[in-house]
Amino acid sequence: EKIYTFTNVGQLGDAIRSMMIRGSGAIGICGAYGILLAALKSNGNTQAVREAAKLLKSTRPTAVNLMKTVDEMTSVAEGSGEELIVNVEKKAVEILKRQLEFEYDLGSHGANLIEDGDTIMTHCHSGAFGGAGYGGRALSVIRTAHEQGKNIHVYTCETRPYLQGARITALELKKFGIPHTLITDNMSGFCMREGKIDKVVVGSDRVAANGDLANKVGTYMHALAAQEHNIPFYTATSSHTIDFSTVSGESIEVEMRDAAEVTHFKGIPTAPEGTEALYPSFDITPHHLITGIITEKGVVSVPYETNLKKVIDQENVFQK
Ligand code: RUB
Incomplete structure (x- = not known):
């Protein structure tokens, strides 16, 4: 089993589009953590989060999990700087935990x-x-x-x-x-x-x-x-x-x-x-x-x- 590291949302989007990461649940989780990655990389910039959301949602159109988790994440991307990062991190962890419980x-x-x-x-x-x-x-x-x-x-x-x-x-x-x-x-x-x-x-x-x-x-x-x-x-x-x-x-x-x-x-x-x-x-x-x-x-x-x-x-x- 290999471990891949993604340092920006563009790389993550490519990995989803090319099916390196696939399956509705897995891409949903990647959508959530992709938003967190964008927030961290931009020091909590709302515009960067919005652009990341657009990019992630455009990768694969059929699986609805991806759309829903990205929307959930952007709905808490409020404030700016540290406050925004804390909000989205909390949400990403909540989504991951919820998914495992569902499974x-x-x-x-x-x-x-x-x-x-x-x-x-x-x-x-x-x-x-x-x-x-x-x-x-x-x-x-x-x-x-x-x-x-x-x-x-x-x-x-x-x-x-x-x-x-x-x-x-x-x-x-x-x-x-x-x-x-x-x-x-x-x-x-x-x-x-x-x-x-x-x-x-x-x-x-x-x-x-x-x-x-x-x-x-x-x-x-x-x-x-x-x-x-x-x-x-x-x-x-x-x-x-x-x-x-x-x-x-x-x-x-x-x-x-x-x-x-x-x-x-x-x-x-x-x-x-x-x-x-x-x-x-x-x-x-x-x-x-x-x-x-x-x-x-x-x-x-x-x-x-x-x-x-x-x-x-x-x-x-x-x-x-
Ligand atoms: C995967 C596929 C899976 C569902 C459900 O398609 O159709 O059956 O995504 O997967 P692809 P899960 O390989 O093209 O993404 O239950 O793991 O969410």
């Missing part, structure tokens, strides 16, 4: 859905508390179930073209001692048909007010296959990733990345020169394909349009 809490709510002997499929990397960096929802559920002594097996999709499922999820599963099998993205239908998968748990970059889900591209096709095979499909998220200002998946901006990331792997061409390619980084899974939304407060079931809202108001709308 522990949603991990234990989600683990209640996992039975002894289950095989669980996940997609991309949605990490675990205490895993590779902060952020992480799906593996928080899986790790908690494992720590409860349940005998589980995980199928992790490699997730082309960045291979987060292979490079990161498989690494974390190995680290936690959780038995797992790596599959390529196009094998989920086969595995479900063969009866190899009992449940699907994926992360989330944004959950709209009606329960529609934006997550790593490929999530939608897994959800369709899961429905065909009557396999419960869950997303592990937190109330911070539920965006009530986004009415439905229709209005979520899906980040389109450079086609060269599809035609090349680490700079090596994998397609004929000049091939046109497409790289939507995320896709939208409609709410009717989602069995339950795992949050830090409990597992929310349909109708999401009303029940998600009640999560915030702490009403009892959770599955047992």
Whole structure:
């Protein structure tokens, strides 16, 4: 595991844009600490903080955590000099602590859905508390179930073209001692048909007010296959990733990345020169394909349009 040092917000923004740092939770935390970095570098200058906020929010458009944490940070960037620095530092620490608490809490709510002997499929990397960096929802559920002594097996999709499922999820599963099998993205239908998968748990970059889900591209096709095979499909998220200002998946901006990331792997061409390619980084899974939304407060079931809202108001709308 490498340690990278960022000495200014421009470097941090580049690291998020180039996916050196990725995953909704992790980039949310980087947004918070990016604002702190800007405050420290400018000796508490409000204008510098505002510019940093604009830069950080422009890096990746789909994950709402980043937008929300940056807005939270700028809302306390008051006063000037030392006063501003103290305010933003306090907020950054609060956000980090809150995120870890969310991950522990949603991990234990989600683990209640996992039975002894289950095989669980996940997609991309949605990490675990205490895993590779902060952020992480799906593996928080899986790790908690494992720590409860349940005998589980995980199928992790490699997730082309960045291979987060292979490079990161498989690494974390190995680290936690959780038995797992790596599959390529196009094998989920086969595995479900063969009866190899009992449940699907994926992360989330944004959950709209009606329960529609934006997550790593490929999530939608897994959800369709899961429905065909009557396999419960869950997303592990937190109330911070539920965006009530986004009415439905229709209005979520899906980040389109450079086609060269599809035609090349680490700079090596994998397609004929000049091939046109497409790289939507995320896709939208409609709410009717989602069995339950795992949050830090409990597992929310349909109708999401009303029940998600009640999560915030702490009403009892959770599955047992
Ligand atoms: C990552 C991805 C993850 C979510 C949730 O996409 O889609 O499933 O961000 O992650 P990318 P977490 O690699 O393009 O950022 O639960 O860790 O926040």
